[in-house]
Amino acid sequence: MLFHVNYDIAGTSVIAPQDSTRWRKYAGRDVIPLWVADMDFPTAPAVVEALQQRVAEGLFGYGHPWPSLIESVVAHCAHEYQWAIDPDWLVWLPGLVPGLHLACRSVGQPGDGVFTATPIYPPFLSVPADSGRRLLSMPLIQDEMDGMSGWAWDFAATDALMKAARLFLLCHPHNPVGRAWREDELWQLAALAEKHDLVVCSDEIHCDLTLTGRHRPFATLSPEIAARTITLMAPSKTFNIAGLGCSFAIIPNAELRRNFRAAAHGIVPHVNVLGLAACEAAYRHGAAWRATLLDTLRSNAARVEQVINGLPGLSMTRVEATFLAWIDCREMGIERPAAFFEQAGVGLSDGIDFGPGREYARFIRLNFGTKRTLLDAALARMVEACTTN
Ligand SMILES: Cc1ncc(COP(=O)(O)O)c(C=O)c1O
Known part of the structure; x- marks a missing residue:
């Protein structure tokens, strides 16, 4: 039985579980999936070990x-x-x-x-x-x-x-x-x-x-x-x-x-x-694993903030918690930025779902709970899309 799918994306080979909602959405397409809120990091080894022991009981x-x-x-x-x-x-x-x-x-x-x-x-x-x-x-x-x-x-x-x-x-x-x-x-x-x-x-x-x-x-x-x-x-x-x-x-x-x-x-x-x-x-x-995770997320958050706030028409505020960045694209002059960036190869959450009517249609949410290489590739695609359009 095959439990994993190998995605070849942005020059990186990524192995994701075949049941991943986030990865399956763009299966077969060259789109880096930074939408639904789960991460690409395997859980703490202690959690895996506890699950293995529990599974071994067979009941x-x-x-x-x-x-x-x-x-x-x-x-x-x-x-x-x-x-x-x-x-x-x-x-x-x-x-x-x-x-x-x-x-x-x-x-x-x-x-x-x-x-x-x-x-x-x-x-x-x-x-x-x-x-x-x-x-x-x-x-x-x-x-x-x-x-x-x-x-x-x-x-x-x-x-x-x-x-x-x-x-x-x-x-x-x-x-x-x-x-x-x-x-x-x-x-x-x-x-x-x-x-x-x-x-x-x-x-x-x-x-x-x-x-x-x-x-x-x-x-x-x-x-x-x-x-x-x-x-x-x-x-x-x-x-x-x-x-x-x-x-x-x-x-x-x-x-x-x-x-x-x-x-x-x-x-x-x-x-x-x-x-x-x-x-x-x-x-x-899980405390030590979580401390390392938080360091990774802090570093990813800083990177996202630096790139996004350096782009014309895009801005974001500091992320104090979560692995999600809420990006304001109102100055970009594009009606549906989520569709625009998907076209450019980055799958984000569409802001329109986060409020009544169309109030947040010109916002996007980016999940940075991923490997740095993939995050950098996604940000590079966003920079390219913003500077060539
Ligand atoms: C604020 C908040 N509440 C609840 C959930 C989902 O919780 P669950 O999957 O346990 O229903 C999420 C998932 O992203 C969330 O961000």
């Missing part, structure tokens, strides 16, 4: 989280975020997106408003309506931060729109703009959530991919904030194991947790046993 019945796995999550939160979580607060999930759905379905009533800020990871825009709720979205603004432009909250507009909401879907760190929200920003959001009595669902899937500073979980601001917060986390993005489908919600408030579990009942499957095994190994033994 794959229904799984149930076990004490040392739960302890690894508790220890991870304590060590990384000084957050003492009670094992009872954990609800295991096969993905973060199901967690967004469950938050929408378990808070308030059909027709209630769900607030979020754009541009945003596309499911944040579709999940409220899919769950019988009403989306209330507001654009982030570009502001001066530390001498350069950065994406920020319009707190007055947030205040006004939150009035009509019951739930706040927060993306922290934020995909696609790459902001790791500062503590003062989190406090302002928390004050507004309290003022309008909102439940907050804080998607922190990228929390372990903070490239500058430290991540502060929203729920750790205060016990009162913890009591109104559903935190979603996973080892999936950090350790490149999204295909194993293992994540969890942390819900200190017993009533919110009960309603969340009730919404999942009979619909959301158990987490698969390989995902659980990978999770424990990642949190227990």
Whole structure:
């Protein structure tokens, strides 16, 4: 059985799993795929070893989280975020997106408003309506931060729109703009959530991919904030194991947790046993691998920023977290930059999917979680396309 496909691209031979969504999209075409958010780096050796041992057992019945796995999550939160979580607060999930759905379905009533800020990871825009709720979205603004432009909250507009909401879907760190929200920003959001009595669902899937500073979980601001917060986390993005489908919600408030579990009942499957095994190994033994990964991502982010900000008509702000760059092409004078760069041999995410209407049609998102040779080849293609057109 063949599990891998050899892609010959930009003079580089790349071996990717045959089931890779990202690579399959452009199979047989000379397009470097820097769209969907997974990376080209094999996961930590300790994770592979744990999976090999688990597979060798040959038994794959229904799984149930076990004490040392739960302890690894508790220890991870304590060590990384000084957050003492009670094992009872954990609800295991096969993905973060199901967690967004469950938050929408378990808070308030059909027709209630769900607030979020754009541009945003596309499911944040579709999940409220899919769950019988009403989306209330507001654009982030570009502001001066530390001498350069950065994406920020319009707190007055947030205040006004939150009035009509019951739930706040927060993306922290934020995909696609790459902001790791500062503590003062989190406090302002928390004050507004309290003022309008909102439940907050804080998607922190990228929390372990903070490239500058430290991540502060929203729920750790205060016990009162913890009591109104559903935190979603996973080892999936950090350790490149999204295909194993293992994540969890942390819900200190017993009533919110009960309603969340009730919404999942009979619909959301158990987490698969390989995902659980990978999770424990990642949190227990992945620290050194993650540190090396973060160095690579910091270096790639700097390279992308240098090239993009050197091109006429393109600009981006600093990536503080994630392996994604949100690129503003509005000055380029091209209607659909994603199609333009695809034509030039680079497959990016189309900004149009990250907000209402056509608001972000002239933005693109570039995934730099790849080998430097491939990233450099993609950037060279973008430079060539911009300078010859
Ligand atoms: C902010 C955010 N939430 C959730 C997800 C997807 O989570 P899952 O694959 O676990 O459903 C992604 C994937 O890119 C993401 O960026």
